[in-house]
Amino acid sequence: MNKKQVGKGPMGTLWGVFSSVRLSVIVLTLLAVTSIIGTVIPQNASPLMYVDRFGEAAYGVLNFLDIFDMYHSWWFQLLMVLLGINLVVCSLDRFPGMLKIVRRRQRFAPGRYQRAFKGDTLRFIGAPEEIAHDLSRRLRSVMGRITLVGEGTSWFLYAEKGRWTRMGVFVVHASVILLLAGGLLGSLFGFEGYMNIPEGETAREVKLRGSDATIPLEFSLRCDDFDVSFYDTGAPNEYRSDLVVVEEGGEVLSKRIVVNDPLRYKGISIYQSSYGQVAPESIDFSFTSKSSGMNYSRTGTMGEPIVIPEGLGTFTPMHFANNYTFRGHAVGDTVLAVLEVEGKAPLQLALPIKFASFDRMRGGAVAVTIGDFEHRYYTGLQVTKDPGVWLVYAGFVLLIIGCYITFFMSHRGYMVEVAPVKKGATVTLYGNANKNKLGMEMAIRRLTEKLEKETRALEGQVKR
Amino acid sequence: MINSSLVLSIVTFIYGFSAVMYTSAWIFGKDAPARIARFVGMVGICGNLVGFLMRWSESYGHGYGHIPLSNLYESLAFFALTIALISLVIELRYRNYMISTFAMPLAFLALAYASLSPGISDKIQPLIPALKSNWLTTHVVTCFLGYAGFATAFGIGIMYLVRAWVPTSEGGLISRLPEGYVLDELIQKTVMFGFLFLTVGIITGAVWANSAWGSYWSWDPKETWSLITWFVYAIMLHLRYMRGWGGEKIAVLSIVGFMAVMFTYFGVNYLPGLHSYGSM
Ligand code: HEM
Numbered sequence: 001m002n003k004k005q006v007g008k009g010p011m012g013t014l015w016g017v018f019s020s021v022r023l024s025v026i027v028l029t030l031l032a033v034t035s036i037i038g039t040v041i042p043q044n045a046s047p048l049m050y051v052d053r054f055g056e057a058a059y060g061v062l063n064f065l066d067i068f069d070m071y072h073s074w075w076f077q078l079l080m081v082l083l084g085i086n087l088v089v090c091s092l093d094r095f096p097g098m099l100k101i102v103r104r105r106q107r108f109a110p111g112r113y114q115r116a117f118k119g120d121t122l123r124f125i126g127a128p129e130e131i132a133h134d135l136s137r138r139l140r141s142v143m144g145r146i147t148l149v150g151e152g153t154s155w156f157l158y159a160e161k162g163r164w165t166r167m168g169v170f171v172v173h174a175s176v177i178l179l180l181a182g183g184l185l186g187s188l189f190g191f192e193g194y195m196n197i198p199e200g201e202t203a204r205e206v207k208l209r210g211s212d213a214t215i216p217l218e219f220s221l222r223c224d225d226f227d228v229s230f231y232d233t234g235a236p237n238e239y240r241s242d243l244v245v246v247e248e249g250g251e252v253l254s255k256r257i258v259v260n261d262p263l264r265y266k267g268i269s270i271y272q273s274s275y276g277q278v279a280p281e282s283i284d285f286s287f288t289s290k291s292s293g294m295n296y297s298r299t300g301t302m303g304e305p306i307v308i309p310e311g312l313g314t315f316t317p318m319h320f321a322n323n324y325t326f327r328g329h330a331v332g333d334t335v336l337a338v339l340e341v342e343g344k345a346p347l348q349l350a351l352p353i354k355f356a357s358f359d360r361m362r363g364g365a366v367a368v369t370i371g372d373f374e375h376r377y378y379t380g381l382q383v384t385k386d387p388g389v390w391l392v393y394a395g396f397v398l399l400i401i402g403c404y405i406t407f408f409m410s411h412r413g414y415m416v417e418v419a420p421v422k423k424g425a426t427v428t429l430y431g432n433a434n435k436n437k438l439g440m441e442m443a444i445r446r447l448t449e450k451l452e453k454e455t456r457a458l459e460g461q462v463k464r
Numbered sequence: 465m466i467n468s469s470l471v472l473s474i475v476t477f478i479y480g481f482s483a484v485m486y487t488s489a490w491i492f493g494k495d496a497p498a499r500i501a502r503f504v505g506m507v508g509i510c511g512n513l514v515g516f517l518m519r520w521s522e523s524y525g526h527g528y529g530h531i532p533l534s535n536l537y538e539s540l541a542f543f544a545l546t547i548a549l550i551s552l553v554i555e556l557r558y559r560n561y562m563i564s565t566f567a568m569p570l571a572f573l574a575l576a577y578a579s580l581s582p583g584i585s586d587k588i589q590p591l592i593p594a595l596k597s598n599w600l601t602t603h604v605v606t607c608f609l610g611y612a613g614f615a616t617a618f619g620i621g622i623m624y625l626v627r628a629w630v631p632t633s634e635g636g637l638i639s640r641l642p643e644g645y646v647l648d649e650l651i652q653k654t655v656m657f658g659f660l661f662l663t664v665g666i667i668t669g670a671v672w673a674n675s676a677w678g679s680y681w682s683w684d685p686k687e688t689w690s691l692i693t694w695f696v697y698a699i700m701l702h703l704r705y706m707r708g709w710g711g712e713k714i715a716v717l718s719i720v721g722f723m724a725v726m727f728t729y730f731g732v733n734y735l736p737g738l739h740s741y742g743s744m
Pocket of ligand 1: 018019020021022024083086087090094169172173176403406407698701702705706
């Protein structure tokens with residue numbers, strides 16, 4: 001697109017490639033098309049699920065291409081980097097030329113308006129020079145500063161508005177560069193993780209998402225209270241946690257957070273994101289014998305076997321699971337346990353807290369129900385650090401401003417021709433715009449109509 | 465009992481009637497039906513607005529008042545309102561009723577789908593915690609203004625192709641469509657309008673996401689599809705300005721872009737994700 005670059009060797013060729021809009025159309029198309037993949041294939045699921053769905057061989061290939069985490073894959077990131085380079089080079093390439101256009105003084109030549117939109121010609125009474133001066137006063141509010149030029153017996157009024165709006169495109173592109181840079185900064189120096197804090201406890205380790213690693217925060221976080229409230233319909237209304245930031249033994253900051261209202265401290269943001277029941281220390285179990293109808297109550301702790309009387313076996317609570325799924329049904333918090341009876345294979349038991357008689361349905365020789373235990377919530381917090389977010393926000397603001405300038409403002413030039421005729425002059429409006437030509441056409445038409453109406457009214461007064 | 469659902473069902477028929485009158489104005493080449501259609505369309509817009517406000521106040525009656533933009537039914541009702549409003553504004557500004565002839569049926573379809581589809585519940589539901597944000601209104605309103613701009617561009621794109629591909633006879637149906645260059649420019653204008661608002665919509669969504677769960681972009685399917693849509697229209701703007709595309713090619717792109725919009729709006733419901741319009 002820039003002829004100077006042709007024949008400048010490999011660097012010139014490269015520059016030419018990276019400053020071309022063809023490349024940007026190609027890269028944007030590739031981004032759009034490949035983005036679809038990740039919306040169709042679930043991202044970051046377990047390998048087992050993928051093998052199940054695609055088969056071993058296809059899984060290998062797709063995994064090699066990072067399809068299962070494609071938005072963070074090298075090739076997707078490469079496309080974004082290409083877009084960034086393309087934008088920077090393209091802007092550098094075009095900026096000087098644009099600056100020249102924006103700096104150039106308007107040329108006062110009727111020839112420049114040959115292809116402009118032309119309004120209907122009006123007839124005014126009076127001396128052409130007076131008419132021209134009068135018009136330049138009346139049109140100033142619409143057209144901006146007007147320059148009056150006499151040529152032969154005719155007068156020309158020139159005005160120009162919004163030359164700087166041609167720079168709007170650079171604002172748009174600069175904003176996209178800011179977005180890319182902010183995103184890059186965030187992914188290099190930020191993190192995203194979570195921490196679960198039981199009520200009353202303090203923690204400082206953050207588990208990173210997508211890996212097993214943890215990192216310590218510069219401060220500790222204590223959860224004093226967690227609460228969830230529901231609507232009458234049963235839908236959740238609000239989750240909230242009372243958090244306290246503890247640093248070197250002292251309480252620095254306390255805040256009640258809810259979804260949409262996080263706690264921010266030292267560049268770290270802490271969000272309400274989930275909650276759950278803390279696995280209790282001990283649980284009261286009740287064992288009902290089918291044959292005798294007797295009930296036996298025992299208190300158990302995880303991993304400690306309980307011998308059930310009547311030789312009904314050994315019961316070991318193994319694990320407290322939040323939001324357990326039993327044969328495809330979400331049954332809520334559940335105690336998982338093992339029941340061993342002599343001469344039989346050990347049996348896995350699921351005992352949902354919500355459904356007391358669940359184990360009865362098994363129809364075994366003994367039915368286990370869960371009695372009392374200490375109820376305590378933990379709050380699930382999302383913890384993030386993103387030093388790039390301010391660049392991104394700056395990009396957002398510039399993007400909106402830039403789009404507004406590019407789309408709704410234009411560089412407009414006006415010329416009014418005042419040509420002498422018998423007892424007066426003809427007046428014709430011309431308008432030029434670098435975009436929105438139809439809007440210019442409408443504007444010239446309206447302006448001409450308005451001028452005519454005003455003038456008729458004035459002349460009417462004069463005649464009377 | 466008169467409630468917002470009833471009002472919006474009635475508005476559906478008003479939009480339908482307006483669309484029929486616009487079409488007959490076109491077919492018979494007369495101005496009178498177009499004037500009726502415009503008046504009826506304005507009545508429809510007022511009714512649509514009344515329905516929206518009633519629903520808003522009804523939600524307070526349920527004890528969990530919120531702006532009615534929280535599920536598919538409510539968003540479709542609002543979508544219909546924005547399409548009707550934008551096409552009428554363009555019609556009045558450009559003094560040409562053909563724009564509404566192609567856009568009013570879209571407003572009718574959106575509302576008819578909301579009111580009549582058995583899969584869409586018109587029950588007023590409480591807001592889940594994630595939706596309780598000041599950003600909800602700005603985000604949804606700007607997104608739908610964007611969608612409405614693209615919907616209008618789609619209607620005009622169809623008009624352009626009809627004009628270009630169907631043989632014209634003097635004084636026939638096709639010859640009453642606006643001139644090609646007018647349509648071409650109108651596609652551009654409505655796409656720019658849509659692009660600006662989609663941009664603001666995506667941005668407000670990102671800012672909201674950052675305030676709700678700490679990351680402004682998480683590649684959830686709806687986010688990704690809105691970005692794809694944004695890319696499609698960005699490509700279109702570049703092809704037009706830098707490669708001189710115009711006419712039929714741009715008209716076709718306005719239709720392709722709208723397909724992406726529709727997928728962002730409805731298709732994504734069949735994919736897993738965070739956005740709540742999925743749950744009908
Ligand atoms: C996501 C990325 C991008 C966005 C959102 C974007 C947006 C825009 C917009 C809104 C316009 C103005 C069109 C109009 O006048 O209506 C534009 C023009 C333009 N874009 Fe981009 N753009 C992007 C990427 C690029 C890239 C990578 C290049 C690199 C070659 C590029 C080159 C241009 C050029 C040369 C123009 C025309 C400027 C002029 O009118 O003189 N754009 N772009």
